[in-house]
Amino acid sequence: AQSVAQPEDQVNVAEGNPLTVKCTYSVSGNPYLFWYVQYPNRGLQFLLKYITGDNLVKGSYGFEAEFNKSQTSFHLKKPSALVSDSALYFCAVRPRNSGNTPLVFGKGTRLSVIA
């Protein structure tokens, strides 16, 4: 069975500092990996995804994520955090060629950027 782990419930970072939100996964084969952001009472907004190729994926709003196959990780990063980045972040995974299989989400990490 596929699963996603986000080990941190909360990440606090000062504005202007780099941020990292961690994600590890467990799925057979080479998965598709995703990051989404959710603001209060809103749906999910797509940030980025890894399909194949370069392990460093660049996404929306200056975010990027690094796929590490040996560590089965897909950590989300941003060089300089903004207060407006404060939100709930979800890592998600889906096996390749998985037919109707939907995304499986981690439990989410709340990012708080302090001015």
Added chain:
Amino acid sequence: GAVVSQHPSWVICKSGTSVKIECRSLDFQATTMFWYRQFPKQSLMLMATSNEGSKATYEQGVEKDKFLINHASLTLSTLTVTSAHPEDSSFYICSARRASLAGDYEQYFGPGTRLTVT
């Protein structure tokens, strides 16, 4: 492109009544839609997979008689919460699947519906 809408965005109902939530793919056809439920400060839990023209597939522990799903067209799926109770209060998010150029598919999410049962 690839916009998914939900209606209503929020609803308050009394215990015992039924509430219908609509999920529409506005600019693409979606043979498959997914319904998720999210409790406060928690992750999205898949409730069911909705396939156009056939019965929905429910996840273990989800009461199919309570959460009725109808996928009547390629752009519309509905979730009806029947005989709602306060414990059904939650944030419901739908997602529509669209085939990608790479031969795979992508999931696009609606903005969510906040249901409060009093």
